[in-house]
């Protein structure tokens with residue numbers, strides 16, 4: 330979808346349940362970029378998505394409630410990490426829950442894609458007898474679908490509905506003038522929008538959603554010096570994990586504060602949320618709900634940031650521009 334492009338910086342799995350294409354009231358212009366029939370489909374007998382096929386062949390789906398999430402997460406993960414090991418594949422599923430099949434059969438199927446899946450693993454694996462219907466499915470030889478239209482740089486989205494509007498500024502300066510021009514409206518900055526399901530009452534009253542994902546000044550900064558880590562608010566949890574993970578491998582386990590940050594970021598949500606959720610969004614959820622009668626937001630990462638003495642640098646609205654504080 331054209332509108333959905335703004336939700337994607339690169340091809341990453343995100344949770345469909347929490348990723349807004351556009352919020353209600355501001356989406357009169359959602360159009361399909363490609364026709365559905367242009368994609369390989371089971372009905373045309375071009376073959377199943379190989380991950381879905383593998384899940385079926387390994388009896389990894391019982392009621393099917395969780396299966397879409399497992400297939401979606403793995404399809405993206407293995408496309409972007411074709412040399413992933415068994416351990417990396419297992420780690421990629423830390424946020425996917427299944428309540429009825431059980432993880433052994435699901436994980437066995439997924440790990441057959443691993444670069445270190447060995448003959449011994451194959452010999453010792455849980456045996457699976459395909460039933461008549463699943464055995465008749467075409468083998469998973471098709472390329473995992475990833476629409477061309479969803480690749481490349483995300484495009485800004487502007488949309489106006491009866492009550493709400495969605496705008497996408499492309500720089501801090503543009504954000505400043507936009508906020509100034511709309512001072513009389515209830516505005517909401519939106520990054521990953523994963524708070525959509527948490528403070529639901531804040532959405533209907535919003536008149537203008539300001540999508541800040543394409544503002545380069547928010548995302549660019551991520552530097553680890555000898556004694557400090559500086560990271561922009563627009564970085565996601567997975568950006569932070571990649572940065573700290575690489576640094577920890579270089580330094581070894583002695584850097585305590587960095588280990589703590591990495592550990593708690595890793596324990597936040599699951600991979601498909603961490604692909605979208607930003608550090609700025611998480612911080613603001615805590616700060617905006619810290620006082621008052623409503624529920625405070627109990628952030629895991631923020632607790633660690635307080636413990637390690639993190640400092641927030643923020644921009645102040647000093648119309649007509651912003652200044653750093």
Ligand SMILES: Cc1cc2nc3c(=O)[nH]c(=O)nc-3n(C[C@H](O)[C@H](O)[C@H](O)COP(=O)(O)OP(=O)(O)OC[C@H]3O[C@@H](n4cnc5c(N)ncnc54)[C@H](O)[C@@H]3O)c2cc1C
Pocket residue numbers: 347517518519520521522523524525526541547562563596597598599602605606607608609610611612613614617627628629630
């Ligand atoms: C399924 C699920 C599981 C989760 N599990 C955990 C968990 O285990 N532990 C945990 O701590 N959290 C958890 N969360 C919460 C998640 O970490 C936060 O929702 C997320 O970090 C918010 O980031 P975002 O980019 O999506 O923010 P958004 O939802 O886009 O915004 C959140 C708030 O911050 C403001 N904002 C966003 N960016 C900025 C900015 N740059 N400057 C100023 N204001 C800004 C917005 O206006 C809004 O008020 C979970 C969320 C989901 C959906």
Ligand code: FES
Pocket residue numbers: 389390391392393394395396426427428429430431
């Ligand atoms: S198959 Fe039922 S929840 Fe996983």
